[in-house]
Amino acid sequence: MRQKKPKYIQIIDAAVIVIAENGYHQAQVSKIAKQAGVADGTIYLYFKNKEDILVSLFQEKMGVFIEKIEEEIKSKKNAADKLYSLIDKHFTLLSEDHHLAIVTQLELRQSNKDLRLRINEVLKGYLNVVDKIISDGKENGEFREELDVRLARQMIFGTIDETVTTWVMNDQKYRLTDQTKKVHDLFVNGLSTKN
Amino acid sequence: MRQKKPKYIQIIDAAVIVIAENGYHQAQVSKIAKQAGVADGTIYLYFKNKEDILVSLFQEKMGVFIEKIEEEIKSKKNAADKLYSLIDKHFTLLSEDHHLAIVTQLELRQSNKDLRLRINEVLKGYLNVVDKIISDGKENGEFREELDVRLARQMIFGTIDETVTTWVMNDQKYRLTDQTKKVHDLFVNGLSTKN
Amino acid sequence: MRQKKPKYIQIIDAAVIVIAENGYHQAQVSKIAKQAGVADGTIYLYFKNKEDILVSLFQEKMGVFIEKIEEEIKSKKNAADKLYSLIDKHFTLLSEDHHLAIVTQLELRQSNKDLRLRINEVLKGYLNVVDKIISDGKENGEFREELDVRLARQMIFGTIDETVTTWVMNDQKYRLTDQTKKVHDLFVNGLSTKN
Amino acid sequence: MRQKKPKYIQIIDAAVIVIAENGYHQAQVSKIAKQAGVADGTIYLYFKNKEDILVSLFQEKMGVFIEKIEEEIKSKKNAADKLYSLIDKHFTLLSEDHHLAIVTQLELRQSNKDLRLRINEVLKGYLNVVDKIISDGKENGEFREELDVRLARQMIFGTIDETVTTWVMNDQKYRLTDQTKKVHDLFVNGLSTKN
DNA sequence: GATGAATGAGGGTTCATTCAT
DNA sequence: CATGAATGAACCCTCATTCAT
Structure with missing residues (x-):
């Protein structure tokens, strides 16, 4: 004990x-x-109350999440490499904690609007990291100048989130990290052959 | 009356x-x-019961949704054009029904796992439309051969969904349809300048 | 039809x-x-209402019940023989209509006090027949003078009723009419050997 | 308080x-x-739930009931005396608790089949006491050898139950215990003078 | 700090009855 | 006579939170 x-x-x-x-x-x-x-x-x-447990849970776990991702991408020079590291770390961390994956992808979303708004506050830290990568990429010429940062971030976060959720809903049967490369490729190069 | x-x-x-x-x-x-x-x-x-109202609501509204989107993309020849129409129609339909947007993006997600699974069943019709566009694009050479259809679909749906949710959470303050072109551009061309 | x-x-x-x-x-x-x-x-x-169906059901069926029993015992001279006929006919009639047996022995008892009081009114016709047999028996010397008619009737009805209910609760697995003789013997001679 | x-x-x-x-x-x-x-x-x-209150009520009260009756008949040697004590105690205990009499004779019978089956389980303890008295009486020669124990028990329980129910339905206007002797006499000697 | 017995508000669903056709 | 769609009152149970010990 x-x-x-x-x-x-x-x-x-x-x-x-x-x-x-x-x-x-x-x-x-x-x-x-x-x-x-x-x-x-x-x-x-x-x-303070039950909601406070859940917000704290999210803060606590997401805080670690962001720290680890920031740690990971610090060493990368390219925006594309940073993006790769972010996807990879995101997938890796959730693969390593199945309980947490279920809680963040499925269960916590059932909370009411208020709680979700407070969770979104916490998420901002993560989204800022993404925004930074995109801005950096634009500045150093890796990414296109005309990109709308918020939209690009929504693509990145939306895709990663959807990918993880699908994986959790499929009972985590396949290896999430196997998808890192292909997801990254989609982000960087898009669908088209014309490029 | x-x-x-x-x-x-x-x-x-x-x-x-x-x-x-x-x-x-x-x-x-x-x-x-x-x-x-x-x-x-x-x-x-x-x-039959309260859950049945919600599932029926989703079926009814999503059914119309899919029908209208299919109608819209039918006339397009290119996969890229079809994708554009899909995004556009998706954004337009939800812009035209603010109540429905709130319900599908925020409220219905609070339902329990059973209901969400049944809602996912309905969603499959939509996802199949997306899959078809991607496959067609691969076949006719517009999209890259090596694309993973499921992943590409998750990108498209994840991004659109995240974009709409952000818009709803911001009280639908800006015009969602203004983003169609940029979202489509992201999908097709990706982030990179290197292309 | x-x-x-x-x-x-x-x-x-x-x-x-x-x-x-x-x-x-x-x-x-x-x-x-x-x-x-x-x-x-x-x-x-x-x-008039649902209760009226049930009371009418009981009146209708119990009316036939009493008529048939009266018909049966009319020809008997002895009180003891009449009592035998009554038991026998009671058992026979319910054996022949399993649905009715279930309804009167188990289901209708779940009705509320009001309904049960109205059902008791109907039952009085039956109880009067029993009372008559006992009185006749006392008068012609077959039954003991000191008998309390109401108590004797409660014994007869209570026992028959309990016997039928037990039989119904056991899913009518054995033949109810096989018990007629022994029940009658109990009524007439009691438990004791001392007589 | x-x-x-x-x-x-x-x-x-x-x-x-x-x-x-x-x-x-x-x-x-x-x-x-x-x-x-x-x-x-x-x-x-x-x-556990509402039904559990009712079953527990019956168990609790019937448990005391059986205990007191067993206590009472323990000192009696004859089966006939035991039977007398049982009737007497049964009548006395219900006379002393008018509320309980109403509940057990009228109200609890309105419960659904499931609950009634569970109540019957509890009742078995009481019926076993009756069976024992009858068997003992047969063994020591007080009661007739050819008695069917189950039928005799149905007579005893059915009569007592019917007697109490009638008394409750008549708003407990007369003294139930005044009937003990006559009921006992009916059980032991039956209706007939011929004995 | 720690306990856990007690609190009490809140809602999905059934079904006897009515009445316009 | 006959229909059957519509009505709306009524209740068991859960669980986040409190507070006396």
Whole structure:
């Protein structure tokens, strides 16, 4: 029973497991408390309410996510290489944590509009990283000048997200990281042969 | 009070309005009935249960959606033109029905896994249209041979979906259709200048 | 489709079948109407409300029941013989109509107090027949003078009823009429050897 | 507000009162909770669902019932005396708790087949006591050898039950215990003078 | 800090009955 | 006489949150 982790983290990790295994709507506070090995009431010493658990979960996990991606792309010089690293790391990190993949791709989306807006706030950090890559690419001539950064970011994020979601919905049966190269190629070169 | 529309359609239209204005979790059957101008019990003469209203709503609206898109692209010869029409029609149709846009992009996603799976079934019709365009493009040499159709489809759908969702979340403040050309350009030509 | 029977009887017979096959709480008016081959609304041309169907059902069937029993015992001279005939006819009639047995022994008892009071009114005709047998028996010296007629009647009816109910609950697996003699013997001679 | 009784008992007692005073179909969970002085939700900390309240009620009360009867007849040597005690105690216990009498004789019988089957399970304990008395009586020569135990039990239980029900339906206007002797006499000696 | 028993608001669905045709 | 579409009241149960210990 040695739980070195502070209760705050203990509870968030418990929430990920409970939500992944039971689904968003079956993830009662009491279940999370049980999984975390604390009393129901204890939850409320660390979180304002249930929504706060979920936002914190997202912040905590997404924070690590962004840190690792930034770490990874720091060493790359080209925007295209950075983009490759981002896709690769994104796929890799979610492949390594199946529970987290289910929670972020499927379950947390069932939350109401308010919660999703707050989750979007957290997501902005990630989207800023993408924006930076695109801007850098435009500046150094790798990417086309006329690109609309927001649209390009929506393509990149939308595609990655859709790809991961499809993979999760297929019960993670194939290797997500096998798709990195092809996704990157699509981003950089598009569909057309005419280029 | 002249209601020419059959009750089935009346109720679905009412559901769209109620869900758009109140949110998925605040869309009680009694509210939908009131909006439709019928008694609560009447709902159950036309729908098996509440979930059935939502699935039917999606089928009905998405059915029209697909029909109109197919109609639109039928006249186009090039895959690239067809893709343009698809994006354009997708954006146009949702721009013309703000309520429906809110419902499909935000609210219906809060439904539970069962409902989402049934909604995905309906979506397949749309995704098949996209797949067809990509395959056709590969065959006639417009698109690259080595394209992975599923991935390309995920890019197209993921991007369009993300674009619309962002637009809805920004309260539909700008004109979605203004983005058609740029989205299409991204799909066809990618990010890179190197082409 | 030749339905010679008047609708009134048609509906009562339908009610017996529907209740026996679906249970009291699953015997909706619409089901009875369907079984009777009439529209829901038609029921209300012949019966005041649902309760009226059930009371009428009981009156109609119990009326025949009493008539047949009275017919049967008319020819008997002894009270003991009359009692035997009554038991025998009671068992026989219910054995011959399994649906009716289920309805009267199990299903109709689930009705509310009001309905049961009205059913008891109908039952009085039957109980009067029993009372008459007992009184006659006392008068002609067959039965003991000191008998409390009401109690004796409660014994006879309670025992017969319990016996039939047990038989119905055991899915009518054995022959009810095989018990006539032993039940009669119990009534007449009691448990004791001392007599 | 000193409520020494555990909540479980508190709720069952409340259920007896509410059902007796309002009838089975008007005994809403919220009414029972109010009568018990607890919140609606508290009910579900002690009972799985509404049916569970009713089955538990029957088990709890019938358990006491059987215990007291067994206690009472233990000291009697004769089967006839035991039978007398059983009738007497049965009548006495229900006379002392008018609410319980209404609930067991009238209201609980309106429950659906499932619940009634579960109630019958509980009843078996009582019926076994009766069977034992009859068997003992046969063995020691008090009762006739040729008696069918099941039939004799059906007579005893059916008669007692019918007697109590009639008494309850007559609003418990007369003293039930006044009938003990006569009922016992009927059981032992039967109707006939010929003995 | 930690507990967990208690709270109580909220909604999908059924079905007897009506009444315009 | 007959129809059957429409009505609308009524209730069990869950679970996030609190607070006395």
